[in-house]
Amino acid sequence: MARDQPIERSDSVEELTEASLTKRRKIEHIEICLDEDVQCRRSTMFEDIKLLHNALPEINKDTIDLTTNFFGLRADYPIVIAAMTGGHPETYKINQRLAEAAEELKIPIGVGSQRSGLENPDLADTFKVVRDCAPTVPVIANIGATHVNLAAEAVSMVEADILAIHLNPLQEAIQPEGDCNSIGVIDNIAQIVDIVDVPVICKETGAGISGEVAKALENVGVVGVDVGGVGGTSWAAVEYYRALKEDDAIKAQMGLEFWDFGIPTALSVIMVSDATDLDIIATGGIRTGLDVSKALSLGAISAGVAHPFLYPATRGRTEDVVGEISKFIEGLRTAMYLTGCDSIEKLQIRPLIIGGKLLESLNSLGIDYEQLVSGTQIDFDI
Ligand SMILES: Cc1cc2nc3c(=O)[nH]c(=O)nc-3n(C[C@H](O)[C@H](O)[C@H](O)COP(=O)(O)O)c2cc1C
Structure with missing residues (x-):
């Protein structure tokens, strides 16, 4: 990536203040995600879902309605630029390009964890640029559950x-400086729901959300979850590389052991949908428009994508980000055409074929998937 100023990374973790450590971590995460292989080796399980082909679609591919209701707001496509960055001067441009692309395509965008911008007001601009460049689309703020205040x-x-x-x-369990005291997190979330005047969602970052966790979140007033499941970027992998740099052999070993730990994205969407009425965003390993269509067919309102947009946003131009997102849109449109669905609502009620490890997992968890496989026949039988 182009660097305007040297990156502070010579000091060891112990020698840095909390605020400068957060800031340094931001840029390390970007560099590791760009330079190392940080993808899960297990899959999302979307390959175990097949959409039923319709050789007589009787719809016009060019007029398929891809607009979606995103927590009460309109989005032109059911695709979200998932939370990634902000909090280091070099992230300003990245967020600017992502936000310009979101505005051009009229899709929602999340910012990365805002802790560094809140601890250090000089860095607030690296987050604010998102709203400045994306004035008309849903913008999603981001904090950890411990930061109620x-x-x-x-x-x-x-x-x-x-x-x-x-x-x-x-991620916290593998991170050399990670905080693994999770007592009281659900109470913190309940407090945050009470304090803020916008809808609150919870998002995992790559290890998935179970039905039980989703139910607990629903009970404290959260309106949606981003499942952030296994199959894409692995935060155990990212922290593995940081642990190696810090010569932390035990954490590095943990990174290797837990590289693929968690609930695959497709399974997580089904679990949350089975257990709650929450709106679901499917993030984690969404790499094609066909993946997006499968996520929607499981009941998600939208699919989130992070890592695939990082390279064009860092090393390219806004047009490159738009081009990358456009591939997802075209893949989704093609999947909808080939299943004869001219709206997302219709895709959500089409029958699916479910097999492989996903079917095994659903059976072993005792989750009823009858509705997904029987769907509601629209106007033909296969
Ligand atoms: C470089 C990078 C930084 C990220 N930072 C954050 C963050 O600050 N907050 C957050 O909630 N998720 C963060 N994520 C997680 C993503 O939002 C997403 O859940 C995860 O990467 C899985 O999606 P993917 O497989 O498409 O990358 C980050 C992801 C990447 C690639």
């Missing part, structure tokens, strides 16, 4: 429409 400020910093509380115990 920062929640309202995080929302106002980016004039957010929605607040996402990130849940990342796997």
Whole structure:
């Protein structure tokens, strides 16, 4: 990536203040995600879902309606630019390109964890740029559950429409300086829901959300979850590389052991949908428009994508980000055409074929998937 100024990374973790450590971590995460293989080796399980082909679609591919209701707001496509960054001067441009692309395509965008911008006001611009460049689309603020006192400020910093509380115990467990005291997190989330005046969602960052966890979140007033499941970027992998640099052999070993730990994205969407009435965003390993269509067919309102947009946003131009997102849109449109669905609502009620490890997992968890496989026949039989 182009660097305007040297990156502070010579000091060891112990020698840095909390605020400068957070800031340094931001840029290390970007560099590791760009330079190393940080993808899960297990899959999302979307390959175990097949959409039923319709050789007589009787719809016009060009007029398929891809608009979606995103927590009460309109989005032109059911695709979200998932939370990634902000909090280091070099992230300003990245967020600017992502936000310009979101505005051009009229899709929602999340900012990365705002802790660094709240601890250090000089860095607030690296987040604010998102609202400045994306004035008309849903913007999602982002904080950790421990930062109850920062929640309202995080929302106002980016004039957010929605607040996402990130849940990342796997990352914290591998991170050399990670915080693994999770006692009271659900109470913190309940407090945040009370404090802020926008809808609150919770998002995992790559290890998935179970039905049980989703139910607990629903009970404290959260309106949606981003399942952030296994199959894409692995935060155990990212922290593995940081642990190696810190010569932390035990954490590095943990990174290897837990590289693929968690609930695959497709399974997580089904679990949350089975257990709650929450709106679901499917993130984690969404790599094609066909993946997006499968996520929607499981009942998600939208699919989130992070890592695939990082390279064009860092090393390219806004047009490159738009081009990358456009591939997802075209893949989704093609999947909908080939299944004869001219709206997302119709895709959500089409029958699916479910097999492989996903079927085994559903059976072993005792989850009823009858509705997914029988669907509601629209106007033909296969
Ligand atoms: C470089 C990078 C930084 C990220 N930072 C955050 C963050 O600050 N807060 C958050 O909630 N998720 C963060 N994520 C997680 C993503 O939002 C997403 O859940 C995860 O990467 C899985 O999606 P993917 O497989 O498409 O990358 C980050 C992801 C990447 C690639």
